Amino acid sequence: MSGLPAALHAVLERVGQGLDAMELRDKAGTISGHYRRRGTSQGVVRTEADALAYAVTRMPATYAAIAMALDELLARAPDYAPGNMIDVGCGPGTAFLAAAERFKIGHARLVDHNSAFLELSSRLAATEPSTAVEHVRCELRGWEPVEPADLIICGYSLTELEDAAAAQLVTRLWRRTRGALLIAEPGRPADYRRLLVWRRLLVAEGATILAPCPHALDCPLPAEDWCHFSVRLERRKAHRAAKGAALGYEDEKVSYLIAARPDIGAPAKARVLRRPVQSKVRVQVALCGAAGLVNSSVPSRDKARHSIAKRLDWGDATEFLPDTSAGPIAAAEAAD
């Protein structure tokens, strides 16, 4: 189960101490409802207390989703070592903080138009003292980074831009990417369809799609389906209190895309698109590969393949390729 690093959690608790618990809970409820209705941050995060409510209630989930995608990047490109990065639409600095846990980031530029978020991001960035962090207040529509960067991450930020502005920004960001461009978006059908548009643009620009896709061909999913994954994360005390939730975990649905320069790494042979279904006699695994979609049915008597198949989970990359097909894959689980 994923969670915020202890140092970051401790700073968040300290910053949040001055806030009234009821106020935090009210703000958290307003923010969650607003995002569920596809509202933008600008409409609901205006003060430092609002930004903190976001950090307590939403950031653990966006952090877990971005961290999962970064781990995929590392798995596909083990020698990749970005020294600098840009966090585009940084909010509290979520993508930077997740990247700094995994890479030695010497310089990071955190870009956002919301000063309440930028203010909080500078307090949280103090947990990464070895990175020189620059906070840039600017509007992303029409923006282009002056300097290129080894790693650029858009974490749940493009979803707040209109179709044309988001697509233009993706192209501009890619042209400034020296290593990899990671885009993470809410795991909803509409966001996935926009990711497909950006994926086509990036492939046309010569990008290698490192993950989740095991190929750069057109996405083989049928029109009514959408590619997304689920990340389980721990809900700590303040998170549970702010949400008024009893459960000690939640599942975040995310769609993502990692585009990279060709020398950075290579995609896996296949990707698991659903939670595998296990019975006593077989495991059924829905796989996406260069040959399309396959629902692989692996009987337990096929011991070598069965032992690989039964350890696979939704979202895993695998070199395991099916040789038995059992028809179309099941429909996707609904996103929250």
Ligand SMILES: C[S@@+](CC[C@H](N)C(=O)[O-])C[C@H]1O[C@@H](n2cnc3c(N)ncnc32)[C@H](O)[C@@H]1O
């Ligand atoms: C849902 S929040 C995500 C924050 C953070 N990246 C995360 O993953 O937790 C979206 C962020 O994008 C920023 N954003 C949205 N539209 C923007 C724009 N047009 N210009 C600059 N920043 C923008 C918001 O201010 C907000 O910080």
